[in-house]
Amino acid sequence: MMYSPDDAQLYADHHTTLESPLLARLNRETHVQLLHARMLSGHAQGRLLSMVSHMIRPRRVLELGTFTGYSALCLAEGMAADGVLHTVEQNPELESRIRRYVREASAESRIQLHIGNARDIVPTLAETWDLVFIDADKINNDAYYELVLPQVRPGGFLLIDNVLWGGKVLNGYPVKPSDKDTHAVRAFNDKVQADERVENVFLPLRDGLFLVRKR
Numbered sequence: 001m002m003y004s005p006d007d008a009q010l011y012a013d014h015h016t017t018l019e020s021p022l023l024a025r026l027n028r029e030t031h032v033q034l035l036h037a038r039m040l041s042g043h044a045q046g047r048l049l050s051m052v053s054h055m056i057r058p059r060r061v062l063e064l065g066t067f068t069g070y071s072a073l074c075l076a077e078g079m080a081a082d083g084v085l086h087t088v089e090q091n092p093e094l095e096s097r098i099r100r101y102v103r104e105a106s107a108e109s110r111i112q113l114h115i116g117n118a119r120d121i122v123p124t125l126a127e128t129w130d131l132v133f134i135d136a137d138k139i140n141n142d143a144y145y146e147l148v149l150p151q152v153r154p155g156g157f158l159l160i161d162n163v164l165w166g167g168k169v170l171n172g173y174p175v176k177p178s179d180k181d182t183h184a185v186r187a188f189n190d191k192v193q194a195d196e197r198v199e200n201v202f203l204p205l206r207d208g209l210f211l212v213r214k215r
Contacts, residue, residue, distance in 0.1 A: 053076070
């Protein structure tokens with residue numbers, strides 16, 4: 001018997017460790033109060049981010065695209081005892097909500113929020129990254145990748161979200177010339193696959209997640 005991707009995702013969700021009550025509240029609040037709530041990482045992806053972080057035990061983490069802070073809180077769960085996560089969000093209207101949840105998680109000393117343009121902020125952060133999560137505007141994936149890769153330590157990791165882009169990257173999907181985001185995601189995916197500086201695995205979780213290791 002064939003099954004649908006939705007059925008498989010539901011089964012996977014039911015066999016994945018539950019999110020914390022705080023994350024569950026942030027998840028629900030985001031969906032009830034904000035437009036574009038699908039931008040939230042959510043339960044299954046959040047648990048994966050936490051698991052990867054626990055596996056790596058990073059001291060320095062960079063996130064581009066905080067949204068309401070869900071993924072930052074997940075990534076922070078697995079950091080080393082002296083770890084710090086820098087997260088960059090362009091929308092200042094989200095700042096108070098992010099800071100409120102970081103405070104409720106007692107993570108104010110471990111999560112540093114920066115409001116502004118990532119291409120302006122990242123060069124000011126004198127860090128070597130163990131783990132980078134890119135989840136910002138997709139048309140600039142390549143720019144962000146090239147911006148942060150030199151700062152990632154050899155053997156360090158990058159995660160890039162939404163690389164399936166609703167299935168529009170798949171061969172045979174009719175993409176209009178004016179659909180610049182889809183063309184950008186397709187070109188970025190092909191670039192990572194051909195990039196000899198890294199090793200990569202494409203995970204078809206949710207809207208697609210690239211797991212990349214710098215050689």
